[in-house]
Every structure is written in C-alpha cells, then in structure tokens.
Amino acid sequence: MVFSKQVESPITTEFFIDEPTRAKIEYQNGKALMARGPQALHEHVVFHMEKALGRALPQMEVRFKDVSISADITVKDEMNLML
Secondary structure, three states, rough: OOOEEEOOOOOOEEEEEOOOHHHOOOOOHHHHOOOOHHHHHHHHHHHHHHHHHHHOOOOOOOOOOOOOOOOOOOOOOOOHHOO
C-alpha cells in the first residue's frame, strides 16, 4: 500500500491511501455507494473534498459532561447453558 498523506488531529493520526490503490466506489445508487461500508465511503468523500478544497477538512472534538449510558443485557451462567 502507498500512503499519500498524513492528517493529524488532537484525537488520531490518520493515513489516507493513494486514490489509484483504493477500492472503487460506484455512484449508480445508494447500495453501490455503501458496498464497501460507511468508513470507505467517508474516506472517499473526504479524499475528494480535501483535493477539491486544496486543504484538510476541519477537525472537531466532542466532549460530554454528566453522561449516563445504560444497556439491557441478558446474562446466563454456566448452569443455564445447553449444549
């Protein structure tokens, strides 16, 4: 793989692969755009936007205060497992 540029942000350092070595993203419909997954589509859009703008896109850091996260889970112990 050939890495073309490095983008540094406060959170991560990302490397973008040269466009000729990237997987081709098709524009026929939404399914074709998402065929390689959301991350590949995002990198594709970012690559072309930065190329058109001639600069890196702005980065944003999101922080939360007093956040509560919960999840409904089912727990089974070894006695309840059936083989």
